[in-house]
Amino acid sequence: MAETCDLSAVDWIAVDWGTSNLRLWLMDRDDRVLAQRSSDQGMSGLTRAEFEPVLLDLISDVATVADRIDVICCGMAGSRQGWAEAPYRTLPCSPVDFMAATRVSTRDSRLSVRILPGLRQDRPDDVMRGEETQIGGFLAHRPDFKGTICLPGTHCKWVHVSDGQVKGFTSFMTGELFALLSKSSVLRHSVDSDQVDHDSFLAAVSDALATPELLTSALFSLRAASLLRDVGPAESRSRLSGLLIGTELAATRRFWLDQPVAIIGASGLGRAYQSAMHSQGVEAEIVDVAEQTIRGLCAARTAWKEFTHES
């Protein structure tokens, strides 16, 4: 896990601590990445007391040479069930604000840990934790961006951004529904494939855009089609993905019609959203998740240094 790097050059640690995974980067004083490390010890499997030892274990080589370790975290580590609660900031606001970070008390006195808060929206009720840092990273590079940022994932977010602020957003359970339906529902018998059938995906996107109210019926029809017509698992799985993403697109027209759209997510899922929008005449750009996360954490680090310098 631990890569070799010049440990004396490590200036701070950037951490994205999510529900099921943890990813961190050893950073130098010029905010260059010296090494990347990860673990499957996400927030959901840890008690409050376990976060510090898990982190120290991942950076044990750094800890042997450093007499001060600055750490900036984003993500679910800041939830009520996490390491320390970082209360949500309320829209409209800039995505990342170091001054609102929660300071974590640690047993190892060399550790100085800050967790960035997520964002909340009150009408309709919605929350994000972690995505705000990716948005902050994107805006650090593109401060004048005005349009929509789409962040595919377990709970996909569509975010209106202008004037460097998050103005509003809507989350969808698309990713979690896909996982539940493909692994734990009656559809699991019909969608066991690692192939993608692009035409079936796009046909399902189009079906769902035309009749999004039929989603829960169209899902059952996938099972019936595999029973009655021996439709293969690649086609069924691609249709399942297309139905869920198409339904999401039906509900997000105000986000993607007639304005710039950037997708944070260069994985297959990000490309699936890009291709679904392309089929509707929308050309969305794609940027890398980890890159935006690091940039967002670096923006917070810059504010931290300025704050320390001033005080």
Added chain:
Amino acid sequence: MAETCDLSAVDWIAVDWGTSNLRLWLMDRDDRVLAQRSSDQGMSGLTRAEFEPVLLDLISDVATVADRIDVICCGMAGSRQGWAEAPYRTLPCSPVDFMAATRVSTRDSRLSVRILPGLRQDRPDDVMRGEETQIGGFLAHRPDFKGTICLPGTHCKWVHVSDGQVKGFTSFMTGELFALLSKSSVLRHSVDSDQVDHDSFLAAVSDALATPELLTSALFSLRAASLLRDVGPAESRSRLSGLLIGTELAATRRFWLDQPVAIIGASGLGRAYQSAMHSQGVEAEIVDVAEQTIRGLCAARTAWKEFTHES
């Protein structure tokens, strides 16, 4: 489990063998129920060879005195992974046809077992197994019924019936989605309650009817509302149910607008559908599931006796 009854009066066994449960009735020669028995040994937990011993175990008292045991089954026992495949009949057709039943070969030569087939529809793809027998039971009592039959459950069915035939139907994964979301998704933290908040249920039905394309977003909003506003589990659970049923109603207007609707399902779920339709100005009647199932199996038994008598 076994009730006392006059075993010598048992003429045949009516069985509803579903995915997760098995229910049977000892019937006399005038199709009166002598006793009811049930078990959790549903189709999904059994290999083909296990069906016969499970059945014999449930009727062991009958088996010790009878020298012939006629059995009529409906439900998932007739699926490809069941006791013996009973191939689907194609719409439009009468719901129950004994002549299309599959004869099961048994090791115990006294057993004479028939499984009734389910129904298939080809455009759009859809299937049912078990519900056709309930529909047949309903029509045995109400042969002139022309309208819609709604069968709530894991995969809720909406069925167009006229001239004693099933003309078309649409299934929804509503029940299975409710179970997955309330037990296995992020919403499980927010909906753990056995109370019903009727006003919240109806408000969510209305929301979903107005904007059914927002379902997968409204689901996430339940989680956000419990985090941000401490919305209680009874309200969240009732809203979850209302969102799913309301989305179903948005997709089934052609089934429930301006025509008679009968709900087969006198449980809380059936009443939830009734009350959701009532809020839209539709007065649906409710009938009991087991009663319709027994009536449907009795209709098949009558045909069996006529057939045996003729041949």
